[in-house]
Amino acid sequence: MMQEYFAALVQVAAAAVVAGGALAASVILGKIGARSKAKDTPYECGLNPEGNSNPRFSVKFYLIAMLFILFDIEIVFLYPWAVVYADMVKESWVIFGSMALFQLILAVGFVYEFKKGALDWSR
Amino acid sequence: MNTVATTLFLQKSQEPMQWWNLPEVWWIFVGILLLLLEMLRPRRNSASIAKASIFAFAVMLIASLGWPTGLETTFFGGAYQWDGLAIFFKRIFLIAGLATTWMMRKCEAQGIQGRDEFYILPWFAVAAMGFVSSVGDFVTGFVSIELLTVCSYIMVAFYRSDRFSLEAGAKYLVIGALSTAFLVFGITILFGTGGSLRFDQLANSLASGHQDPAVTMGVVLVLVGVGFKLAAAPFHWWAPDVYHGAPTPVSAFLAVASKAAAVVFLLRLLIGPFAPLWTQCQQVLLALAGASLLVGNLGALSQRDVKRVMGYSSVSHAGFILLGISAGSQPAMLSVCYYLLAYTLATLLVFGVICGMIDKTGGSLMRQFNGLAQSRPGVAWLMTIGMLSLAGIPPLSGFFGKWFIFASVWQEGMYVMVFLAGFTAVASLFYYLAIVRHMFFEKPADGRAISSGLSFGYQLLLVVLAVATVAVGLVPGAVQRAIYALIFNL
Amino acid sequence: MIPTLDHYLVLSALVFCIGLAGVVMRRSLIVIYMSLELMLTASIIALAAFSRFNQSLDGQVLVFFIITVAAAEVAVGLAIIVALFRQRKTSHTDEIAWLKF
Numbered sequence: 140m141m142q143e144y145f146a147a148l149v150q151v152a153a154a155a156v157v158a159g160g161a162l163a164a165s166v167i168l169g170k171i172g173a174r175s176k177a178k179d180t181p182y183e184c185g186l187n188p189e190g191n192s193n194p195r196f197s198v199k200f201y202l203i204a205m206l207f208i209l210f211d212i213e214i215v216f217l218y219p220w221a222v223v224y225a226d227m228v229k230e231s232w233v234i235f236g237s238m239a240l241f242q243l244i245l246a247v248g249f250v251y252e253f254k255k256g257a258l259d260w261s262r
Numbered sequence: 263m264n265t266v267a268t269t270l271f272l273q274k275s276q277e278p279m280q281w282w283n284l285p286e287v288w289w290i291f292v293g294i295l296l297l298l299l300e301m302l303r304p305r306r307n308s309a310s311i312a313k314a315s316i317f318a319f320a321v322m323l324i325a326s327l328g329w330p331t332g333l334e335t336t337f338f339g340g341a342y343q344w345d346g347l348a349i350f351f352k353r354i355f356l357i358a359g360l361a362t363t364w365m366m367r368k369c370e371a372q373g374i375q376g377r378d379e380f381y382i383l384p385w386f387a388v389a390a391m392g393f394v395s396s397v398g399d400f401v402t403g404f405v406s407i408e409l410l411t412v413c414s415y416i417m418v419a420f421y422r423s424d425r426f427s428l429e430a431g432a433k434y435l436v437i438g439a440l441s442t443a444f445l446v447f448g449i450t451i452l453f454g455t456g457g458s459l460r461f462d463q464l465a466n467s468l469a470s471g472h473q474d475p476a477v478t479m480g481v482v483l484v485l486v487g488v489g490f491k492l493a494a495a496p497f498h499w500w501a502p503d504v505y506h507g508a509p510t511p512v513s514a515f516l517a518v519a520s521k522a523a524a525v526v527f528l529l530r531l532l533i534g535p536f537a538p539l540w541t542q543c544q545q546v547l548l549a550l551a552g553a554s555l556l557v558g559n560l561g562a563l564s565q566r567d568v569k570r571v572m573g574y575s576s577v578s579h580a581g582f583i584l585l586g587i588s589a590g591s592q593p594a595m596l597s598v599c600y601y602l603l604a605y606t607l608a609t610l611l612v613f614g615v616i617c618g619m620i621d622k623t624g625g626s627l628m629r630q631f632n633g634l635a636q637s638r639p640g641v642a643w644l645m646t647i648g649m650l651s652l653a654g655i656p657p658l659s660g661f662f663g664k665w666f667i668f669a670s671v672w673q674e675g676m677y678v679m680v681f682l683a684g685f686t687a688v689a690s691l692f693y694y695l696a697i698v699r700h701m702f703f704e705k706p707a708d709g710r711a712i713s714s715g716l717s718f719g720y721q722l723l724l725v726v727l728a729v730a731t732v733a734v735g736l737v738p739g740a741v742q743r744a745i746y747a748l749i750f751n752l
Numbered sequence: 753m754i755p756t757l758d759h760y761l762v763l764s765a766l767v768f769c770i771g772l773a774g775v776v777m778r779r780s781l782i783v784i785y786m787s788l789e790l791m792l793t794a795s796i797i798a799l800a801a802f803s804r805f806n807q808s809l810d811g812q813v814l815v816f817f818i819i820t821v822a823a824a825e826v827a828v829g830l831a832i833i834v835a836l837f838r839q840r841k842t843s844h845t846d847e848i849a850w851l852k853f
Contacts, residue, residue, distance in 0.1 A: 201834065205826075206827075209824065209827055212820050212823040215816045215819055215820065216820075247297065247298065250298075250301065254302070401810075401813060401814050401817055404817065404818070405817050405821060408824075408825065411825075412821075412824055412828050415829065415832065416828055419832045419835070423839075425839060425840075428832065428836045428839060429836065431832045431836075432781060432832055435785075435828075435829045435832055436784055436785070436788070439785070439788040439825060440775060440788060440791075442792070442825075443772075443788055443791035446792060446818060447791070447798075449795075450799050450811075453802055453810065453811055453814070454761075454798065457808060458808070459810045459811075460810075
């Protein structure tokens with residue numbers, strides 16, 4: 140059983156050695172040699188870096204992302220529904236009706252966010 | 263009145279109930295309808311949505327008189343139970359929803375800035391609580407409790423420009439999510455050990471193997487989750503802050519409806535899956551009850567803000583309710599229901615007065631109510647009735663609520679708890695009467711009288727609540743018999 | 753080595769404890785909220801494992817609902833946190849505790 144995972148173990152070990160080696164090398168090599176202000180900049184030659192390292196995003200991105208997640212997550216109910224639909228619908232239309240009702244309620248939510256201008260990108 | 267109900271709902275078990283005339287389905291439908299109305303109406307007019315919402319609550323409350331009683335059925339494969347306990351709590355939720363929406367209408371201009379969802383959110387919250395009162399498995403229980411919680415987050419943080427409202431919202435958010443996490447983890451462990459999420463099946467499998475420590479852990483985690491929702495000590499510390507920061511109608515809603523929902527969920531658990539584990543649950547409940555009584559009543563003594571006092575007071579009432587539940591007998595369950603009814607009416611009355619006065623007094627500090635009895639004696643007396651009922655002064659309903667609970671606990675032989683509860687009830691007199699003293703015997707700080715009255719409709723609401731508080735106390739035996747007949751299907 | 757139920761449960765318990773520790777110890781509202789989601793995730797892991805090993809699909813159904821509810825909760829929660837941040841210019845719990853007397 141364990142032999143199947145041996146290759147993975149080797150890979151993990153190799154990754155650890157490479158990553159650790161690179162870190163150690165940079166620490167050791169960094170202490171050697173001349174130090175000046177120019178040497179400490181992120182890019183020794185080229186443009187000076189501009190701005191903050193973690194810039195603020197417009198809150199619009201957050202709103203759109205949240206709305207996307209909310210409607211996207213409903214897919215988890217559609218998948219299992221779709222899998223059993225063909226079998227269940229032979230017995231009764233309840234499975235169709237319940238999903239239609241669910242989608243209808245979601246549609247109200249969508250109309251609501253549309254009407255409230257949440258999808259108006261230019262605002 | 264019953265004819266209106268007859269047209270809305272099929273009657274008195276002549277025909278079997280269908281899922282589409284369950285009240286919650288109607289409530290959700292009303293909520294969605296109001297939402298559509300709100301976004302599709304041609305002119306922005308806040309009053310129309312508020313009035314429509316209040317009117318719909320009144321209609322649904324009248325319709326609730328026609329609900330088929332004396333009938334026990336289940337829906338959706340056992341996930342939804344229709345019985346007397348559910349009916350009692352659903353009516354409490356409707357009363358709370360009606361009063362809350364009315365108070366929201368009163369506080370209209372203060373901070374909602376034309377966002378009329380404020381009046382619609384109670385519908386979804388009330389529907390969620392209706393599902394909680396009928397819950398028959400943990401999936402329904404979890405989803406409906408979460409619907410309630412998410413609606414409450416939005417309502418608590420609704421005054422976006424108000425610093426306290428937002429902070430209370432953030433605090434409630436973290437606490438609510440934490441309690442959810444405990445609840446869900448407890449449910450998970452119970453599912454793992456019991457092999458089912460249905461209450462009846464879980465009760466059977468837990469009855470056979472309840473020596474398993476994992477079961478105890480699951481039960482304790484679920485009770486911790488419920489304890490947070492119930493604001494029972496030691497999970498209470500959010501309550502004063504959130505009640506203080508939230509918009510006043512929302513504080514009333516949390517204090518009454520949210521707490522009642524937690525109580526009915528606890529009752530459903532105790533008569534369902536946790537029934538085989540009663541002795542363990544009883545110890546946990548007793549500990550929670552004792553801590554809540556002490557912390558709630560002693561914590562309120564040093565408070566200067568009426569809304570914070572009400573926060574601590576709600577903790578102490580959670581203690582009384584838990585004490586009644588932990589007695590575990592049939593009379594104890596009745597006394598808990600009676601207590602909850604009395605608590606609901608008195609708390610709504612007190613918050614109603616605060617809500618009506620807060621824009622005139624400029625805040626809810628106790629000294630801002632100074633001299634209210636001179637300028638607005640009627641309002642001061644209404645507030646006094648509410649406070650005295652909460653404190654448990656004899657002719658009022660709050661006294662009989664406490665009396666019934668003490669009697670049923672005494673019968674079970676837990677004398678120490680009765681003495682503890684009695685002691686804390688006496689301590690509670692100090693802070694309830696302190697507010698009365700400020701209204702009647704203190705001079706207003708800046709010498710200005712509180713002017714301008716309340717609208718006729720709002721006065722009507724307050725008077726009806728006050729009359730109900732007194733009436734439930736005048737005929738306690740009859741009320742209790744009515745509750746008995748309702749819950750035990752006679 | 754075939755993972756058994758115990759492995760999943762240990763993982764789940766660890767994730768739950770990490771989340772709880774995060775809620776208790778961190779001071780940024782966003783991080784606290786992430787930790788709370790972590791606690792829900794712990795339940796999801798355990799539920800999926802129980803479902804698999806108990807041969808009962810109920811647990812997986814609950815998983816779907818937990819995911820959905822968590823998404824809704826996050827949407828509302830982040831909205832509140834963003835509004836609070838705009839007002840106070842901070843999301844640290846120490847700096848927003850005004851509701852105290």
